[in-house]
Amino acid sequence: MLPKILKILYPTAMGAGAPHVFRYALSLAREYGGELHVVHACEPLSPFGQSLVELHLSHEDAEKMHAEAREKVRAQLERQLRDLVEAEIGRAGGDRNLVASLRVLEGQPADIILQQAEAVEADLIVMGKHRHTALGEALIGHTASRVSHRSSIP
Template sequence: MVPAPNIKTILYATDLGENTRPVFRLAVSQARRYDARLLMLHVVEPLGTTGTAIIANYLSGETAEKINRDGAREVLAVMKQRLDTYCQEELASFGLDRTPVTEILVASGNPSEEILEVAKKHQADMIVMGTSTRSFLGSALMGTTARRVSRFSHIPVLLVPNTQK
């Protein structure tokens, strides 16, 4: 008999987009199956060059920089609260007596790079994420973030199509 993999930490990465609840439920079930801790991560992409340029056109450099910095902090705090609420609602629907989610994380940057960095930093043994599939000429395409994470990860990545409800 082949022994079960030694999974102690699972990183669940989410964009909180449409149909992410089944992906979260699978991450929770995997955490319960392996008696692993579950880290929940959302990555906020930074304001792009166009947005930064628009702000800079109307405000002085110092004021624009302060708005970007303070705005980023506020967005991260709001996202952490949204993740916490989402997590509590979902876990209540499971009727769980204990939560497998041990930490809620919010990062800023390129999503695939941040997911891989957080997985490495927290010594995750598995990444669970949705594929954000889209249809193109009748066939499903895997989202860029999922494709990059699965390509460059050194640990197993469980990709869940989040086209299901």
């Protein structure tokens, strides 16, 4: 029996290839009568970065500043993600109802992708997988490699 592909997770770093990959995810959702869940992961400030800030501010002030900055960045990234999705749906003549959720979450990208795949009960993960080196060679990206090795979802 062929698998049903009803829930598709589209994780994106919102790079130059994001529109191209999104169109594939949208096409699959339309073709299979499924829904698309879009997620972007923001890496948290490293402990080293936090310690640098705390050299100049009290711990409480640093925490407050981090919380405010995280919320501003999250809101801005969410707007950019929504704009990307809206623009590509418009270009493709797609149905906005195919996009069931759109999230910007803080954490390590591969971990966030795997958590979201489980949370939405994804049948398929559609993500860009290549990056190019200075020599022009195509390599599988670090996040895509980690997700493909750790996920049971194709």
